[in-house]
Amino acid sequence: MTEEHTADGATETFVALRNLLFTVAYEMLGSAADAEDVLQETWLRWVEVDLGQVRDRRAYLVRITTRQALNRLRTMSRRKESYVGPWLPEPLLTTPDVAEDVELAESVSMAVMLVLETLSPTERAVFVLREVFDVDYDEIAAAVGKSPSAVRQIAHRARRHVDARRPRAVISQRQTRAAVESFVRALEGGDLQGLLDVLAPDVVYMGDGGGVKHAALRPVVGAGKVARLLTGGLGRNTVPITLVPTMVNGGPALAIHLDGVLDGILAAHVEAGRITGLYAVRNPEKLSRIASETPLTLR
Known part of the structure; x- marks a missing residue:
């Protein structure tokens, strides 16, 4: 095979698998942003x-991508130690097919991604490869530099950790839409009781301003x-605020515009018809993937 044909084959394969590698x-x-850097290093x-x-x-x-992501993850862990306030995943505007793929939508949801943040870098890599992408233990071992038996133990420990903290899966998209619509009506109308009716008693709100925009520090x-x-928060605004329903990370969210300019994303997690999690991302550095859809895939 000529050098030109080899290069063509490498490019063709990489392009065909790019969405998968980005998702990993x-x-x-x-x-x-870091995932894109990893893809560049992988290429x-x-x-x-x-x-x-x-x-x-x-x-x-997948093995090259995992190794590069592990290196990046360890660097990011040090960055997060000095981050101002809670660190939330970077929200992605996703295509409709992501929401329809229940397994994919759950794995990239804000709620589950936050649970993955509680794993060590190696645990996270093993969990993602095994539980999300169904990679066999030998391949994972080659990717993370561990023996297959060690990987099995790590996978078991990580699965038990995630299962204990994982929110219950969303059962009905209809219920989810109804809850978010009720939430928007109550929020736009300043209806405190309406909000109390749609929020679960133990709802958790997290805000990420990155020290650049105002957000709750815990x-x-x-x-x-x-x-x-x-x-x-709405009452303090002196400029027009618009809440635009959208799909972020395979789930319902609101794009919040102040005076026509995107100010943040508010993602919601719904269980049994009530909102159990609200994740507000205002850090401008994390809003670049809201302008256009990001294709994700498990295959």
């Missing part, structure tokens, strides 16, 4: 590979506190 990196990192290593020696190109690329828990926070 994003689920490991929670940052689209630079991939074009140096002798394809004649590669038995499974998909597995090989989670706010409880329907009464969250409702007052939201209505009070």
